[in-house]
Amino acid sequence: MANYTLHINNKNYRVEVEEDTPLLWVLRDNLGLVGTKYGCGIAQCGACTVHLNGTAVRSCVLPVSAIGAKKITTIEGLSANGEHPVQKAWSELDVPQCGYCQAGQMMTASAFLSKNPKPSSEQIEEAMNGNICRCGTYHRIREAVALAATKRK
Amino acid sequence: MAGGGLLLSFRWTNALAAPLPESAAGEVSFNSYLSISPDNVITILSPNPEVGQNIKTSFPMIVAEELDADWKNVKVVQANLDTQKFNRQATAGSGAMQHSWDRLRKAGATARLMLMEAAAKRWNVSSATLTTENGFVWHKESGRKLNYGALATEAATLPVPTEVKFKAKKDYKLIGKPIHNVDNAEMITGKPLYGLDVYREGMLLAMIERPPFGTKIKSADVAAAKAMPGIVDVVIFKDKVAVVGKSTWQVTKARKLLKVEYEPDGAVESTTDHDRLMKQLLDKQDVKPSRKDGDVEAVFKTAAKLITREYQAPFLSHACMEPMNFFAHVRSDGVELIGPAQLPEDTRKNVAKLLGVDIEKITLEMTRMGGGFGRRQRSDYSMEAAELSSLLKAPIKVMWTREDDMRGGQYRPAMIYRFQAALDADGNWIGYRMRGVGVNSGNSTRPDHFPAGAVPNFLVDSIDHKSPITTSPWRAPSENFLGFAEQSFFDEIATAANRDPIEYRLAYLEKAKKSPVGAVKYDIDRMKGVIELVAEKSGWGKNKKAFQGFSAYFSHGSYIAQVAEIEMQNGNPVLKKMVAAVDCGVVVNLSGAYQQVKGGIIDGLGHALYGEVTLKDGVPDQKNFDTYRLIRMKEVPDVEVHFVESTINPTGLGEPALPPAAAALANAFFKATGKRLYNQPFTKEEAMKGGKFG
Numbered sequence: 001m002a003n004y005t006l007h008i009n010n011k012n013y014r015v016e017v018e019e020d021t022p023l024l025w026v027l028r029d030n031l032g033l034v035g036t037k038y039g040c041g042i043a044q045c046g047a048c049t050v051h052l053n054g055t056a057v058r059s060c061v062l063p064v065s066a067i068g069a070k071k072i073t074t075i076e077g078l079s080a081n082g083e084h085p086v087q088k089a090w091s092e093l094d095v096p097q098c099g100y101c102q103a104g105q106m107m108t109a110s111a112f113l114s115k116n117p118k119p120s121s122e123q124i125e126e127a128m129n130g131n132i133c134r135c136g137t138y139h140r141i142r143e144a145v146a147l148a149a150t151k152r153k
Numbered sequence: 154m155a156g157g158g159l160l161l162s163f164r165w166t167n168a169l170a171a172p173l174p175e176s177a178a179g180e181v182s183f184n185s186y187l188s189i190s191p192d193n194v195i196t197i198l199s200p201n202p203e204v205g206q207n208i209k210t211s212f213p214m215i216v217a218e219e220l221d222a223d224w225k226n227v228k229v230v231q232a233n234l235d236t237q238k239f240n241r242q243a244t245a246g247s248g249a250m251q252h253s254w255d256r257l258r259k260a261g262a263t264a265r266l267m268l269m270e271a272a273a274k275r276w277n278v279s280s281a282t283l284t285t286e287n288g289f290v291w292h293k294e295s296g297r298k299l300n301y302g303a304l305a306t307e308a309a310t311l312p313v314p315t316e317v318k319f320k321a322k323k324d325y326k327l328i329g330k331p332i333h334n335v336d337n338a339e340m341i342t343g344k345p346l347y348g349l350d351v352y353r354e355g356m357l358l359a360m361i362e363r364p365p366f367g368t369k370i371k372s373a374d375v376a377a378a379k380a381m382p383g384i385v386d387v388v389i390f391k392d393k394v395a396v397v398g399k400s401t402w403q404v405t406k407a408r409k410l411l412k413v414e415y416e417p418d419g420a421v422e423s424t425t426d427h428d429r430l431m432k433q434l435l436d437k438q439d440v441k442p443s444r445k446d447g448d449v450e451a452v453f454k455t456a457a458k459l460i461t462r463e464y465q466a467p468f469l470s471h472a473c474m475e476p477m478n479f480f481a482h483v484r485s486d487g488v489e490l491i492g493p494a495q496l497p498e499d500t501r502k503n504v505a506k507l508l509g510v511d512i513e514k515i516t517l518e519m520t521r522m523g524g525g526f527g528r529r530q531r532s533d534y535s536m537e538a539a540e541l542s543s544l545l546k547a548p549i550k551v552m553w554t555r556e557d558d559m560r561g562g563q564y565r566p567a568m569i570y571r572f573q574a575a576l577d578a579d580g581n582w583i584g585y586r587m588r589g590v591g592v593n594s595g596n597s598t599r600p601d602h603f604p605a606g607a608v609p610n611f612l613v614d615s616i617d618h619k620s621p622i623t624t625s626p627w628r629a630p631s632e633n634f635l636g637f638a639e640q641s642f643f644d645e646i647a648t649a650a651n652r653d654p655i656e657y658r659l660a661y662l663e664k665a666k667k668s669p670v671g672a673v674k675y676d677i678d679r680m681k682g683v684i685e686l687v688a689e690k691s692g693w694g695k696n697k698k699a700f701q702g703f704s705a706y707f708s709h710g711s712y713i714a715q716v717a718e719i720e721m722q723n724g725n726p727v728l729k730k731m732v733a734a735v736d737c738g739v740v741v742n743l744s745g746a747y748q749q750v751k752g753g754i755i756d757g758l759g760h761a762l763y764g765e766v767t768l769k770d771g772v773p774d775q776k777n778f779d780t781y782r783l784i785r786m787k788e789v790p791d792v793e794v795h796f797v798e799s800t801i802n803p804t805g806l807g808e809p810a811l812p813p814a815a816a817a818l819a820n821a822f823f824k825a826t827g828k829r830l831y832n833q834p835f836t837k838e839e840a841m842k843g844g845k846f847g
Contacts, residue, residue: 001382018382021402029358029400034350035343037523039474040555044778047474075343082342090341094333094744097752098205099340100347100474100523129787132778134474134524135205136755137748138786 004064009077023059024048035075035103046131049104050074056111075103085151086110089144097135105131109145181309183264185238186216193302195222200232200239201249202495204525206807207745208249210335212257218327219261223288229335234497234517244495245530247709247805254802262317268301271308322800331744346521348492351480356548357385359541360404362394362411363561365771367621369418381407395541419621424767427592430618431569434590440614444600446671447610452584456575460649464638465832468766469565470781475523476558481538482548487514493522495529503532504539527626528563560773564766565627566594568634572642580650584610593624597631606673607665629808632708636812640704644820654703655688675707679736682797683714686734690795691716702821704813709805711737717817719825726825730791738801751792753810759784761815765834
């Protein structure tokens with residue numbers, strides 16, 4: 001067991017966990033931030049995607065000891081009240097079905113758009129291809145990423 | 154349906170903060186579904202399990218429609234299991250809408266009449282002079298109006314009308330509109346909604362090692378696991394080993410130290426065994442037909458052409474994105490269950506039986522589910538939670554990892570079908586025979602489907618091989634593969650008869666209508682309707698750029714025809730587009746309906762192309778998404794959906810779009826390449842090497 005101070009959603013959290021604990025389980029078990037989902041545990045599905053210093057990472061394979069002072073953003077911290085352009089677009093196009101994968105989809109999309117604000121359709125597909133949606137909401141996800149791009153200031 | 158009395162308060166756990174109405178103080182109940190507060194909050198309970206089929210939104214829309222409520226004032230609340238108030242709180246067989254349509258309409262319509270009656274009394278006018286609109290009762294003559302909240306307390310004490318007239322479809326304001334998912338705000342901000350999100354004070358986490366199919370525990374050394382930090386106990390029960398601890402990661406690590414040996418306990422089967430057994434059963438004699446018209450044997454002997462084809466399907470994982478999990482707290486005074494269940498009533502019954510507890514002492518809270526696809530119709534995982542909580546006398550959440558889900562769970566049965574068709578010298582279809590063989594598949598056929606009624610000599614039977622490999626319903630059970638097999642075969646028959654497949658199908662549907670052979674249990678006009686619509690919308694036969702494949706299927710009360718379009722790119726076939734025409738009766742929620750059809754098609758294509766679980770000595774070869782491939786964004790074609798305008802009461806929509814999808818693709822593939830696909834997954838077929846499929 002070791003102590004860590006984590007910078008998550010602009011707040012500091014102190015946790016005592018084993019060094020190899022993946023960030024996903026620290027978020028869910030220790031901090032009650034359950035918006036980040038478990039889907040596969042091997043970085044294949046993208047349900048656990050969060051931002052580390054603004055870059056999309058898979059929290060299910062990221063040991064807490066590797067984070068250091070880097071800033072973490074989860075779906076709960078993407079915006080205060082769901083007003084991030086990606087969240088607005090998701091809502092406007094009524095994207096979710098079961099909804100389970102959507103936090104990961106939105107975290108991937110928001111990190112992508114911050115690096116590529118005006119993506120082509122092919123670039124969107126490339127960026128989102130790592131996130132599985134078992135319900136098959138792929139069309140709306142693609143449209144929502146494109147719509148979010150138009151909403152960014 | 155008596156009025157008055159407070160609605161049972163909604164009870165979520167501390168971690169599961171459900172969106173409560175901003176204010177609903179003093180609300181009065183009109184019936185099981187509906188209550189209204191004096192400050193005009195219209196609370197509608199949505200009783201059915203939500204797996205992504207959007208029932209939580211669609212059900213309340215129907216109540217609100219007949220109530221003439223303003224949707225902006227409606228708060229939707231997920232009901233828990235309550236067999237006193239509701240029946241059929243079930244997600245199965247795409248049957249919810251068909252079952253509840255009239256009940257929901259009645260709930261809204263009777264309350265509307267009660268509100269009008271209350272206004273009539275208040276204003277001392279005849280209720281016949283009143284109208285309702287958007288949450289208000291109006292007396293147009295005098296220009297007076299009152300919102301429902303102002304009338305609710307009075308109205309709820311009035312007798313519930315026994316006869317109501319429902320709205321005509323033309324007057325609908327909500328039904329048929331794209332109303333957004335009521336959980337969107339919670340989902341897009343990451344609020345706790347799912348079973349896996351349940352955390353309670355003192356709760357322990359459990360993961361369970363399950364035996365390979367057909368085996369039992371020979372020996373188990375659990376000492377090392379038990380000694381690990383954070384581990385509370387290691388429990389052996391029913392040939393399973395549960396590691397119970399304080400955190401997910403500690404349990405995960407300790408579990409790896411278990412040393413469990415297994416020994417055979419019945420048949421230990423591999424995929425090679427199933428392949429051999431199923432082939433043998435295809436030739437079995439003296440099987441009782443499930444439908445027989447005319448004399449197939451005789452006509453096969455004299456036919457000008459006899460076509461025989463076989464189609465084979467592997468086991469599939471349901472692969473719900475949220476793996477199986479359940480929370481149970483068995484106390485001396487009762488049992489608390491929380492989690493994902495498609496058949497919560499079954500879950501409660503099974504837990505009551507397992508623990509020997511009075512069913513009335515068990516509560517079950519229904520969480521939103523990260524997919525279901527039939528997997529969560531089983532209670533195996535909820536019973537595990539209940540059993541462990543009972544043994545350890547603590548609140549417990551059982552969690553399956555993805556590997557557990559894929560290896561120790563439930564599968565779409567492996568199946569094989571043999572079809573035979575006889576044509577006379579003029580290409581007339583005079584005989585049809587089909588046999589389905591499956592592993593724990595039950596009846597894998599649908600004996601009254603087309604061409605029943607259209608072909609004079611007809612025989613269908615099925616054989617079920619009993620196996621230790623557990624199976625369960627998987628979105629459109631049997632039909633998820635039968636649809637592909639049958640619709641591919643029909644395409645071959647039309648080709649053999651030198652006829653266009655759509656023209657040929659329509660001709661035989663017409664034949665079944667004019668001179669039916671035996672009973673016809675599908676609606677010929679609805680079937681023809683979707684076929685004609687898909688032909689028109691896809692430009693069937695006129696599109697020179699694409700190779701088009703056709704299929705049409707009836708299931709769960711609905712009719713869907715599809716056309717797949719393949720284009721050649723650099724000499725390779727690429728699936729570009731799917732066009733679907735759908736008759737599901739009245740479309741309740743247009744946004745959700747599009748999702749069900751598009752998602753069903755994508756699901757059908759994805760699993761046909763990539764999905765496969767194979768077994769070696771009772772152990773699945775696939776463990777996770779690295780070896781069990783699900784369709785991804787880049788592999789998805791455009792999908793265009795057209796709904797038939799209909800006034801028929803709604804029929805199923807969660808499943809019907811899936812079965813025909815793979816056949817449309819396979820038939821287009823044949824047009825493009827001259828090669829037929831018979832076995833799934835397609836990407837393993839020699840015929841499909843190359844192209845944007847693999």
